[in-house]
Amino acid sequence: EDAAVAASATEPEEGFKFSDLKLLFCNKGFWYITLLCLMFYAGVFPFLKFATKLMVIKYGVAEDIAGTIPSMLPYGTIVLTPLFGYVYDKVGKGATLMIIGSVLLTIVHAVFALPDVNAVAVAIVMMVLLGIAFGLVPSAMWPSVPKIIPMQLLGTAYAMIFYIQNIGLSMVPIWIGKINQANTDEATGLIDYTQTMTTFAGFGVVAIVIAVLLLIEDKKKGYGLQEANIKK
Numbered sequence: 001e002d003a004a005v006a007a008s009a010t011e012p013e014e015g016f017k018f019s020d021l022k023l024l025f026c027n028k029g030f031w032y033i034t035l036l037c038l039m040f041y042a043g044v045f046p047f048l049k050f051a052t053k054l055m056v057i058k059y060g061v062a063e064d065i066a067g068t069i070p071s072m073l074p075y076g077t078i079v080l081t082p083l084f085g086y087v088y089d090k091v092g093k094g095a096t097l098m099i100i101g102s103v104l105l106t107i108v109h110a111v112f113a114l115p116d117v118n119a120v121a122v123a124i125v126m127m128v129l130l131g132i133a134f135g136l137v138p139s140a141m142w143p144s145v146p147k148i149i150p151m152q153l154l155g156t157a158y159a160m161i162f163y164i165q166n167i168g169l170s171m172v173p174i175w176i177g178k179i180n181q182a183n184t185d186e187a188t189g190l191i192d193y194t195q196t197m198t199t200f201a202g203f204g205v206v207a208i209v210i211a212v213l214l215l216i217e218d219k220k221k222g223y224g225l226q227e228a229n230i231k232k
Helices: 002-010 018-025 028-042 045-057 072-090 094-113 120-148 151-182 194-221
Strands: none
Touching (some): 018 151, 028 194, 094 120, 120 151, 151 194
């Protein structure tokens, strides 16, 4: 028996084969996590590109300090992402964390889309909530990939996730730019961001649906997304 164990320990693991890609592309969990990644980041990074201008035009913040409000997001995630990662390790509920983060993303953009809500305090609170969402989803999403994807395909899976994400993120700013252009007042040059922010809220709604589908798939396949990573 010991000889058999020793032999299996020294036996080389089966390497990557291109035929294994079928296992990846036929995996619903892979597509859910990939599309969730795309939709969530589409609701964050393209938004930050013009968030300062939004603060000036809609909320009346002075131009020299308007960038301070959007800059709260990365500073918040420095603290929150490790905290939420620790929660996932100790408590689990990874799919739930992704759902909550997607809901917060949707709420933030829906409030930004409200035309008559233009108090600076509201903008600050929304950026704080966006920072919480930006800490929640990545801290649960990236550690969930190894639970869904076989180890021999893990590198390929991460590469494909980033590949699809970057394709999407290259198209979103073009789309948003066209929306902003269509809603720009020619006389004043001011932009009505209602339709833009509604579009971002739509990304959040899609992210919620995908996160719920991922939770359902986890219950079917037993990925363990809701289980703690640290076993007692």
